[in-house]
Amino acid sequence: MIINTYLTFFINNIVIIRYTVNKHNSKSKGIRIKEKWQNILETNKEIVWKNIFSNIYSSTNERKLRRFQYKFIHRILPFNRYFLTWNLSQTSLCDFCEYRKETVDNLFWDCHITQTLWNNLDVFLKPNALRLTLNLKTISLGIAENIPNRNILIFLIVLMKTFMLKTKI
Ligand SMILES: [Zn+2]
DSSP: OHHHHHHHHHHHHHHHHHHHHGGGGHHHHHHHHHHHHHHHTTOOSOOOHHHHHHHHHHHOOOHHHHHHHHHHHTTOOOOHHHHHHTTSOSOOBOTTTSSSBOOHHIIIIISHHHHHHHHHHHHHHGGGTOOOOOOHHHHHHOOOSOOTTHHHHHHHHHHHHHHHHHHHO
16 A cells, blocks of 8 residues: 555656656647547537636645646546556556546546446535536536536535545555
8 A cells, every 4th residue: 555655656756757858848738638628528619728727726725636636637647557557557447447448537437436426426515505517527627617616616526536546546
């Protein structure tokens, strides 16, 4: 467990260093990330990126959560696919279901075990008058629109995702 945590920390930092080294490319990388999300979410509707990034700061003061969401949006979180490449894992499959390939989208949304967790959050939200349609877009990028309790909802989503990543480790 401790070794796993250490390795995750180490690999996290390698990814960050690689990202920093490539920062002269950051403009084109930023555009690529935006296009990637546009494709993943299968939408032609323009994503309001200014709001997506300000959400990170308005929803929580917790640095770990902010950092997590920033990495999530930039798709630089480490997964079994990378661990396998570096011989740090025996598999590229999802740690939860051990069935599908582990990717950002599978681990945090598509996986049936993850879906159970999101359903539990949905059950929690309704009696507390917190209205939100959970889908890949809202759980990935937060909520761009101005809806009641927006910051609390984004905070809960990010907290849930960090819990998922911790549980995986
Ligand atoms: Zn899975």
